[in-house]
Amino acid sequence: MYDFETFISREGTGAVKWDNSKTTDGMRPIGIMPFSVADMEFACAPEILDALRDSLNKGILGYTVPEDKYYDAVCSWMQRRHGFRVTPDWIVPTYGIVSALYSCVRALTEEGDGVIIQTPVYPPFKGAVVENGRELFDCPLIKVNGRWELDYETLEKAAKLPQVKLALLCSPHNPIGRVWTAQELSRYAKICMENDVIVVSDEIHFDLVMPGYEHTVFTNVPGVQAAKCIICTSPSKTFNLAGLTTSNIIIPNKSLREIFKKQYHKDTSGYISAMGVPACTAAYNLAEDWLKELIVYVSSNVTAAAKYFGEKFPKIGVDLPEGTYLMWLDFTDMGLTEKELDRWLLDEALFFVGDGKPFGPAGTQHRRLNLACPGWALTEALVRMDEAANRLGIKR
Ligand SMILES: Cc1ncc(COP(=O)(O)O)c(C=O)c1O
Structure with missing residues (x-):
């Protein structure tokens, strides 16, 4: 216990x-x-704290890059918990998801392009769009019979506009707590894929799913094209590690991945947290x-x-x-x-x-x-x- x-x-x-x-x-x-x-x-x-203590006991907190065992732990977690088959080369470690969202917007759109979000939503979604000089296309969630739903009509209208290039999806959704079903995601995906809108799916809450519900990783949704999706994951919400600023952006498509990596490097550069690496590895292997x-x-x-x-x-x-x-x-x-x-x-x-x-x-x-x-x-x-x-x- x-x-x-x-x-x-x-x-x-x-x-x-x-x-x-x-x-x-x-x-x-x-x-x-x-x-x-x-x-x-x-x-x-305690398994994570022990791993951090082991790292501290070595006494040196120098520049660190994730080794194979880090990538293996991430891949194993994605497969075990989410049926998400990931190969290590798909994983781009970042200093958190918000910085990755901002870089996605810069990498995949030009100034003046449109980006879709669904409010009410975690505030940096809007920030990533408007602070980068992109046009915000809010397709607010709607309440149907007391339950929040995606508004496909508004989404389709926005996705069809030529300037709209990107959609930021929050899945599961903060703050309203919906775990989108595979059917809902499939409808959302179809609209985006048909209109060449790339979807950045922020799945930071994907492990925190209440009994009786099931999360579907966006890549696993039928009809989703690898070239048009980015999955943002992290052990930070799941294991209370937000202060270690370590996340994993998973991008199956090589050229999309290279575009993102180049932008992220331009935006941030540097090495990942020396404590985030052992913490993430221990979390996914032991916790x-x-x-x-x-x-x-x-x-x-x-x-x-x-x-x-x-x-x-x-x-x-x-x-x-x-x-x-x-x-x-x-x-x-x-x-x-x-x-x-x-x-x-x-x-x-x-x-x-x-x-x-x-x-x-x-x-x-x-x-x-x-x-x-x-x-x-x-x-x-x-x-x-x-x-x-x-x-x-x-x-x-
Ligand atoms: C949907 C969502 N994305 C991202 C974050 C924060 O991500 P990070 O701390 O990795 O930048 C939060 C934190 O509450 C969140 O709810």
């Missing part, structure tokens, strides 16, 4: 999630666990059991949170995550302004959830709750939320 219960204070460590979690007047209350940025409040798997327990643990947090909201705040719309450890909450029916929401959640309840607005127009009146935390901490925060609502006289 692994430990997902211990409180680890990240106060004073520069942890982004902790540092950013403040009341509206900028106060950071000591000892309060936040629920915002997508990393976990769990220690890494699968930790992941299995983690998923069961997070899914019990999902159930607990959904039950709590259902009983105490039935007007809060809850999107049950099929994948990711993130729950997208819709406060619209509570009838509060954004200011009142912040006053309630941040100032009174010290419940530091993520603001929905950066995820796109659909993010107003929404908050994102990170459930990769000890269950007792979640319960404490929900009780604070309840008590604060009573103090403020918030109607339910």
Whole structure:
């Protein structure tokens, strides 16, 4: 049994999630666990920490390139967990996925070209497009019978435009937690492939899939052409290694791969993290059991949170995550302004959830709750939320 219960204070460590979690007047209350940025409040798997200690014990943290055993570990994981047959030469290690998304946009489009995204979505998707001077084609997700879906009509309209060259897909989707089915992906792929739109599929959350759901790697979707897809993977979300900035961009097609590599080199250059290499290798070779327990643990947090909201705040719309450890909450029916929401959640309840607005127009009146935390901490925060609502006289 692994430990997902211990409180680890990240106060004073520069942890982004902790540092950013403040009341509206900028106060950071000591000892309060936040629920915002997508990393976990769990220690890494002991197998990974042991591998990192072994590396540290050698005493030297010099320039490092991944060796065969690194690539073997990545290939083996992709095959074992995802039925994704990868050869080592397809893998391009990068310093994270966001930098790779930015390079993909620069490599595969020209200024003024169009790039498709689907909001609400992880904010750097939009950033990668607009900050690079490309035209944003947002094909917002739509809610059909209470479930988020891709909007194929809008997608097709955008994909047919001659200036649209690229689509950034989030799969599983942050923040709404959908694990796209093979059928959905196949419809999405058909539209993109037929219109010569290359798909960059960001699959960083692909290991974090709740029981009963199945992730499909985009390359495995029938009809997808290797020359038109890039798969972004990483052990960082799965194993809580985001600070080691080590990801693997998988590009089956050689010429597409060379285009990406050249751009990435131009954009960043340098060597990958000396600690990221052993951590990724150990994670993929040794930490699968930790992941299995983690998923069961997070899914019990999902159930607990959904039950709590259902009983105490039935007007809060809850999107049950099929994948990711993130729950997208819709406060619209509570009838509060954004200011009142912040006053309630941040100032009174010290419940530091993520603001929905950066995820796109659909993010107003929404908050994102990170459930990769000890269950007792979640319960404490929900009780604070309840008590604060009573103090403020918030109607339910
Ligand atoms: C969809 C998605 N892509 C990328 C990232 C971050 O990737 P990286 O830290 O490897 O740059 C996140 C982090 O939350 C994410 O949710």
